[in-house]
Amino acid sequence: MKVIKSASYDGLDSIVVDVEATFTRGLPSFTIVGMISTSISESKDRVKSALLTNEFKFPPLKITVNLSPSDINKKGTHFDLAIALQIAFHDDKSIKFNDIFVFGELSLNGVIKDSNSIFAIVLSLAKQGLIKEVLVCEDSAKKLQNIPNIKIYVIKNIIDAIEFFKTDDKSRFLFQKNELEYENININNEKFYFKKEFTEDYSDVLGQDMAKFASMIAVAGNHNIIFEGSPGCGKSMITKRMQHIMPPVNLEEILEKAKLQSLDLSQVEFSPKRTFRSPHHSSTKSSIFGGGSTTAKMGEIALSNGGILFFDELPHFSKSVLEALREPLEDNKILISRVNTKVMYDTKFLFVGAMNPCPCGNLLSSANECRCNEAEIQRYKNRLSEPFLDRIDLYVVMNDTYNDNKNKVSSEELFNNVLKAFKIQKLRGQKELNGKLSDLDIKKYCKLDxxxxxxxxxxxxxxKLSFRSINKVLKVARTIADINDNRLITKADLLQSLSYRRR
Structure with missing residues (x-):
């Protein structure tokens, strides 16, 4: 019995699926088995139509297609092509499929289409070292070309697919890969890509020098930060500009971002621009952390991995959301458990929070009078617990911007400082940026004079600093020292780091 290799997604990893078929005498029928979803069940009509419209005779036999292993749920329209090929070659014993993986959705006239899950599936297989060659349509190939160490063959329709397996010379089907065309730097024989595109520039923000510098520190070391200030003082403006000065990314990070976009059913892009997610404060806990009644689905926390997660109006988020955020902020991962699945997500994002100093927002204002009493202000502040705030690296109190100064700084200037600090961290041998260093790495890299x-x-x-607070101070000081090009953390670096602690 001939077997065609395909795969399905299970949580955050792909599993190899063998597409098998038997053709026996009996009443003509077409059945697909193996714990399949509705999308796979419907492929029977797509496959039949694609073969018949291309002048193939559908065999008048009892056809049983099995997707093995049969004890794992499978979904997706990308099994269409593999199922159609099994039927097209049902009486040809000379055909060998070997270890080429086959993916593609069939249109009713036999044209092969891309599907959202193909990129994520192939990337996961490549990371596990399970795939060497793949047969897909051109739209899929354009996404897959950035995955290293796999050979991609391209076909347009079912006729091409059949010809591909019949011919010995497959070179004309081989897809020519293109390199990523972005600015990059080479550190320790590894390329890191970046894009100087400052559509929103820091030069638009009036004043707020301390907040601008703090945002640069946060970006350079991937430190969690909270901005507190009156409405209109520039909290959101600064946060939205942080995305454009984020550190460079390697190929693995670009592919990981594209994989998350694919699983989120959004447009896949292979850009070095990091993710920016900003859920509304009315968002449910499941939408932020991931949910689902039987299978675990990704939330904002997983989708923001490697980028920025911005909580505007921070105290208005539910208490359960803020307290549940403590684990991913501390451990940089989160486990979502459901009836059928347990999935561990990486959460190495930069957390940014913005909040008013009081319910009316005017407590720090020099122009407007605060209308809140002490009890209201205290109740508002108490929405953020001490354990939550202890996980924040930088806490910035912003004043009014009415008295503008002329010390304007551009996004390009800040990015150049971030790039300098990034190079220093990587040349030092760090796998993670300063904000995500482990306790062991802190002792190794965060040395004081x-x-x-x-x-x-x-x-x-x-x-009375806690052990966690001490580590936070040291990590921020290390980033400041990198920006200032200091080998050891100096007195000035440490004092500046302490100035960003919450009072």
């Missing part, structure tokens, strides 16, 4: 060590000891005693 003698003067700053004395100040750190005094700060621990005077401010």
């Amino acid at each position: 003698n003067e700053s060590q004395v100040i750190m000891d005094k700060a621990i005693q005077n401010y």
Whole structure:
């Protein structure tokens, strides 16, 4: 019995699926088995129409197609092509499918189409080292070309697919890959890509020098940050511009972002521009962390991995959401458990929160009078618990911008500083940026000079810093030292880091 290789998605990893078929005497019928979804069940009509419209005779036999292993749920329209090929070659024993993986949705006239899940499936197979060659349509090939170490063959329709397996010379079907055409830097024989496109520029933000510098530190080291200030002082403006000065990304990160976009059923793009997700404060816990009654689905937290997760009007998010955020902020991963699945997501995002100083927003305003009493202000502040705030690296209080200064800074200037700090971190041998360093890496990379060590000891005693707070201060100081091109953390670096702690 001939077997065609395909695959299905199960949580965050792909599983190899063998498409098998038997043709026996009996009343003509066409059945697909193997814990299939409705989308696969409907492929019977697509396959039959595609073969008949291309002058193939549908065999008058009892046809049973099995998708093995049969104990795992499978879904997706990409099995169409593999099923059609099994039927087209049902009486040809000379055909060998070998280990070429076959993916493609069939239109009723036999043209092969791309589907959203193909890229994510092939990327996962490639990471597991399970795939060497793949047969897809051109639209799929354009997405897959950036995945290293796989050979891609392209066909347009069912006729091409049949000819592909009949011919010995498959070179004319081979897809010619194109390199990513973005600016890049080479560090330790690895390329990191970036795009200087500042559609929203920091030069548009009036004043707020401290907040601008803090946002640059947050981006350079991937540190969590909260902006507190009156309405209109520039919290959201600064946050939206942070995306454009984010550090470069390697090919693996670009592919991971594209994979998440594919699973989110959104447009896949292979751009070094990092993700920016901004859920509304009325969003449910399931939409943010992932949900589903039987199978785990991704939420905003997983989709923002490697990018920015922005919570505007932070205290208005539900208490359950804010408290559940503590684990992904600390461990950089989250486990979503459902009846049939348990899925672990990476959550190495940069968290940005923006909030008013009080319910009416005018507590820090120099022009408007605050209408809140002490109890209302305290109740508002208490929506953010101490354990949650302890996971924030930088806390910036912003004043009014009415007294504008002329010290304007552009996004390009800030990005150049971020790029400099990024190079230093990577040349130091760090796998993660400073904000995501482990306790062991903190001891290795966040070294203080003698003067700053004395100040750190005094700060621990005077401010009663927790172990987590000490690590946060050291990691922020390390990023500031990188921006200032200091090998060791100096007194000035440490004092600036301490100034960004919440009072």
